[in-house]
Amino acid sequence: MTGVARIGAGIELVGRRREVAALVAALDRAAAGSPTGVLLSGDAGVGKSRLVAEAVARAGAAGFAVLTGRCLDTAEAALPYLPFTEIVGALAAEPPELVAAHGSLRHLQPGGPPRAEPESDRSLGQLRVFDAVLSVLDGLTAERPALVVLEDLHWADRSSRDLVVFLLSRLDAQRLVVLATYRSDDLHRRHPLRPVLAELVRLPAVERVELEPLGDADALALVRLLADGALTPQLLHGVARRSEGNAFFAEELVSACSDGLPHSLVEVLLGRVESLGPTTQRLLRVASVAGRRVRHDQLAAVAGLGVDELELGLREAVHHHVLVADEHAGGGYVFRHALLREAIHHDLLPGERSRLHAAFAALLADPAAPDEPGRAALLAHHALAAHDLPTALAASEGAAREADEQEAPAELLVHAERALELWPAVEDAEAVAGAPEYELTGLAAWAASATGDPERGSALGRRALELAELRADPVLTATLRLKYALRLLELDGDLRAARDAAEQAMAVFATRAPSGHLAWCHAVLARAHYRVDEFPDAVREAELAVRTAGALPDADRFAHAAAADALVTTAGCEAYSGRPQQARARLATARSLARRAGDLGAELRTYSGVGFSLLEECRFADAAAELAAGEERAAVTGLRWSMPGLDVRVAHVIARFLGGDWDAAETAADLAGAAVPASVSARLVAAGLLVAAARGRFEVVERRYAELGGHLVEGVQAAVYLGTAATEAALWQGRADDAVARSLAAQAALDAIEGYAFGGIALAALGIAAHADRVAAGADAADALRDAGRMLAHAEETALRGLPRGAEMGPEGHAWLLRARAELTRLTGPDPSAWDAVVDAFAYEPAGLGYRGAHAALRRTEARLATGHHGSDVADDLHSARRTAAALRAAPLLAAVDALAARAGVAREGAAPAPDVLTPRERSVLEQVAQGHTNRQIGAALFISEKTVSVHLSRVMAKLGAGSRTEAVGIAYARGLLAPRVSA
Numbered sequence: 001m002t003g004v005a006r007i008g009a010g011i012e013l014v015g016r017r018r019e020v021a022a023l024v025a026a027l028d029r030a031a032a033g034s035p036t037g038v039l040l041s042g043d044a045g046v047g048k049s050r051l052v053a054e055a056v057a058r059a060g061a062a063g064f065a066v067l068t069g070r071c072l073d074t075a076e077a078a079l080p081y082l083p084f085t086e087i088v089g090a091l092a093a094e095p096p097e098l099v100a101a102h103g104s105l106r107h108l109q110p111g112g113p114p115r116a117e118p119e120s121d122r123s124l125g126q127l128r129v130f131d132a133v134l135s136v137l138d139g140l141t142a143e144r145p146a147l148v149v150l151e152d153l154h155w156a157d158r159s160s161r162d163l164v165v166f167l168l169s170r171l172d173a174q175r176l177v178v179l180a181t182y183r184s185d186d187l188h189r190r191h192p193l194r195p196v197l198a199e200l201v202r203l204p205a206v207e208r209v210e211l212e213p214l215g216d217a218d219a220l221a222l223v224r225l226l227a228d229g230a231l232t233p234q235l236l237h238g239v240a241r242r243s244e245g246n247a248f249f250a251e252e253l254v255s256a257c258s259d260g261l262p263h264s265l266v267e268v269l270l271g272r273v274e275s276l277g278p279t280t281q282r283l284l285r286v287a288s289v290a291g292r293r294v295r296h297d298q299l300a301a302v303a304g305l306g307v308d309e310l311e312l313g314l315r316e317a318v319h320h321h322v323l324v325a326d327e328h329a330g331g332g333y334v335f336r337h338a339l340l341r342e343a344i345h346h347d348l349l350p351g352e353r354s355r356l357h358a359a360f361a362a363l364l365a366d367p368a369a370p371d372e373p374g375r376a377a378l379l380a381h382h383a384l385a386a387h388d389l390p391t392a393l394a395a396s397e398g399a400a401r402e403a404d405e406q407e408a409p410a411e412l413l414v415h416a417e418r419a420l421e422l423w424p425a426v427e428d429a430e431a432v433a434g435a436p437e438y439e440l441t442g443l444a445a446w447a448a449s450a451t452g453d454p455e456r457g458s459a460l461g462r463r464a465l466e467l468a469e470l471r472a473d474p475v476l477t478a479t480l481r482l483k484y485a486l487r488l489l490e491l492d493g494d495l496r497a498a499r500d501a502a503e504q505a506m507a508v509f510a511t512r513a514p515s516g517h518l519a520w521c522h523a524v525l526a527r528a529h530y531r532v533d534e535f536p537d538a539v540r541e542a543e544l545a546v547r548t549a550g551a552l553p554d555a556d557r558f559a560h561a562a563a564a565d566a567l568v569t570t571a572g573c574e575a576y577s578g579r580p581q582q583a584r585a586r587l588a589t590a591r592s593l594a595r596r597a598g599d600l601g602a603e604l605r606t607y608s609g610v611g612f613s614l615l616e617e618c619r620f621a622d623a624a625a626e627l628a629a630g631e632e633r634a635a636v637t638g639l640r641w642s643m644p645g646l647d648v649r650v651a652h653v654i655a656r657f658l659g660g661d662w663d664a665a666e667t668a669a670d671l672a673g674a675a676v677p678a679s680v681s682a683r684l685v686a687a688g689l690l691v692a693a694a695r696g697r698f699e700v701v702e703r704r705y706a707e708l709g710g711h712l713v714e715g716v717q718a719a720v721y722l723g724t725a726a727t728e729a730a731l732w733q734g735r736a737d738d739a740v741a742r743s744l745a746a747q748a749a750l751d752a753i754e755g756y757a758f759g760g761i762a763l764a765a766l767g768i769a770a771h772a773d774r775v776a777a778g779a780d781a782a783d784a785l786r787d788a789g790r791m792l793a794h795a796e797e798t799a800l801r802g803l804p805r806g807a808e809m810g811p812e813g814h815a816w817l818l819r820a821r822a823e824l825t826r827l828t829g830p831d832p833s834a835w836d837a838v839v840d841a842f843a844y845e846p847a848g849l850g851y852r853g854a855h856a857a858l859r860r861t862e863a864r865l866a867t868g869h870h871g872s873d874v875a876d877d878l879h880s881a882r883r884t885a886a887a888l889r890a891a892p893l894l895a896a897v898d899a900l901a902a903r904a905g906v907a908r909e910g911a912a913p914a915p916d917v918l919t920p921r922e923r924s925v926l927e928q929v930a931q932g933h934t935n936r937q938i939g940a941a942l943f944i945s946e947k948t949v950s951v952h953l954s955r956v957m958a959k960l961g962a963g964s965r966t967e968a969v970g971i972a973y974a975r976g977l978l979a980p981r982v983s984a
Helices: 018-033 050-059 082-093 098-099 105-110 119-144 159-168 193-200 214-226 231-241 247-256 265-274 278-290 296-303 307-320 340-347 350-367 375-385 389-405 409-424 429-433 437-450 454-469 475-489 495-509 517-529 536-550 557-576 578-596 602-614 618-637 645-658 663-669 678-694 699-715 716-732 736-753 759-776 779-803 811-828 832-844 851-866 872-889 890-902 919-932 935-943 946-960 965-975
Strands: 036-042 067-072 146-151 176-183 206-211 292-296 322-324 330-336
Touching: 018 036, 018 050, 018 176, 018 206, 036 050, 036 193, 050 067, 050 176, 067 082, 082 098, 082 105, 082 119, 082 159, 082 292, 082 322, 082 475, 098 475, 105 119, 105 146, 159 176, 159 193, 159 389, 159 699, 214 231, 214 247, 214 454, 247 265, 265 278, 265 292, 265 340, 278 292, 278 296, 278 307, 278 330, 278 340, 278 350, 292 296, 292 437, 296 307, 296 330, 296 350, 296 602, 307 322, 307 330, 330 340, 350 389, 350 872, 350 935, 375 389, 375 495, 389 409, 389 429, 389 437, 389 919, 409 429, 409 437, 409 779, 429 437, 437 475, 454 475, 475 495, 475 517, 475 811, 495 517, 495 618, 495 678, 517 536, 517 557, 536 557, 557 578, 578 602, 602 618, 602 645, 645 678, 663 678, 678 699, 678 716, 699 716, 716 736, 716 759, 736 759, 736 779, 759 779, 759 811, 779 811, 811 832, 811 851, 851 872, 872 890, 890 965, 919 935, 946 965
Parallel strands: 036 176, 036 206, 067 146, 146 176
Antiparallel strands: 292 330, 322 330
């Protein structure tokens, strides 16, 4: 053939009717206010980009704003937020006020102003970036629908992956489609995108479109269009067959087609390049080292060609569809397909590759070179590939600083650790890097903790301390010790190590003039004492923190943030000592001080503190209002995913759950796939599972329990809520053995965290219930009674020895203890009075019968029927429990109530009375049984044989679904088949 084959993007789309229909449907939904995330996957070259181009064209025609961000194969350069930098750049151009209103977006724009937040808030910076991107898209889609395209997500950096998860998990009512593409054939078992995709596909607003190779007919049609009449029918069919339905392969085969087709794609690609002129081949080799994109000025400088020769070579590369002029490359070029670049790069000789990397490194290191995002990271990559270790060290340190400024802790960690690895191999490394090793190690410690690896962060923090100690600078060492102690406390780390570090820092700062560091030493020690229940010491240190800060100027925000933190600790001590009103007063003062100091973390902790205080007084509506205000404050300040923000949300979920507003509880617990590690999010997810279990969404509970079971030890809340939800789910499903095991596992985790925590009483009650269910299913009663007795003993001991938040155990703990005792009566013998106490104890729930109270009423009814106690109170309990279960949409409870009502013959409220199924003789026999007579006595009274009495009783029990003669009497009374008893 002659000439150049037609490029795939220049012809009509072949096939893909199903995929186009899915994308069009997503656009239609978005236009109507129902957002969608689409994950478009397929092998390299299968046609993802062509399908995206079709979607972009259709969206543009429908009036959508179209924003595109491209991920690039930057190897080890780790450029943070690369695709979103492109998107924000487009947004900043039109309309500019959208981006200008969100200061955190400066991190995604070149040349933005430096960080303005105080150091105490830096750990929240990435969350603000995430919220800012979401907010600007919310603002854009309020004006018109939008399509956001993220190409080649398999190359995305960690920060970009986290931001994608955040966005897709927050799709709500935006007129938005987020279309992300990735290579499915690149996702090896340990690829970092794999767990992200596993989380994303579970989100309700996300769908997956897998692009399979074209079928035989479509592949032939594509080849025919590409060849444009230049191939014989025999070659057309041969190329179509060899392409295996891959559009890019088809293009390359058409371009390289001859009577003898190459055997491999690499041969096709390299053959394509080798058919070009020597100058063009040289340019392509240089460009392959730069990456898929290359700037024109950099290509010209490294290639060393004259202007005319350069332009001729580039023209040929573009004409043959190897390179494409690209406006996004700063006036440069991009390889039309990544596979082309990869084939050329892999064919370079080792020495040639090293020399070209060195040339690009020299360009990037030139002070006169234009500054651009990721310049330091790219320089580090090229210098390392060129074996220029000093330059690689200096550039890695610069890349770490740049990533820090961009609020990208994952990339900061990559670059900082690379610099630390190079440190021993570079002479006078501190002078080369421009920073001391302890400082870089401290940055890495913070980044490791911020990215969900607290153990690594602690290890790096200890190393930073060791390095600082070698400098014999006591103030420097004390400052690092204080930061280390605070990090350990915030991450629930080694309390002894945290206290020791704070005390050592105190020994230095106490000998100097009062300062914010001294105030923080007292605040950290106060928190450490509080964590181990040493309340007098905690209060003393907190007061010293407040006094120290108060003696400093009002402008010293660092010091006053320490005072706010100390007041929150004091309030916790007040609450634990049974003084809730004083605690709330302290928290009000702390909130005011925290706002003045700009300490958003301390401010949010005041909301959760007040909320939990109100919860313990069973003031659910007041608690929910306070916590909703705290959640709104977290959202406004971009901290809804921070640790203090999550504390508020967990409390909000519990307030709504206990208050009976389960829909609001589920909304508050909607973590979805947000970029928060499971070690942090476990308690919020677990709190939400309380509703899922109660509503019968067992598949959700089972999946989350499998995922989070290893995080039972992440904290008291995670252990209690996850253990409670998982145990209840097993109970409702009739899996009593699993319920026992889950109760014990959660109790063991709880004991390991905090001995005799009150949440263990609920776990014990559920475990005893599980043992009763096991016996009902045929398990050994003696063994079950022994094990259940141990659980009750642990609950009783917890009630005595547990650390109360007030002067005595609150109403919720008391109610659960009574339930644990009542559950044991299901093994020792039914006792309705035990359940009377439980129903009364759970009366703290909202007006009417709450969920726990309704369950207790169900158990009371079972006990009454089992003991032959019947009457209108049985129907009353069942009717009340049913109203509660129906209102809450508590499907398992509703089914249990209806099943017991059917056994007892209690009709639903407003339903017709149950039919009389007994014959007169059967009723007479049952009346005699109700009077306590034996079969012989009944036969004598009714003048029938004892055997006939037995036959009648068997029929009565079968008709009423009773398991014993006593239960048959109870059911008959409940159904009105026997006249009510008259008390003497």
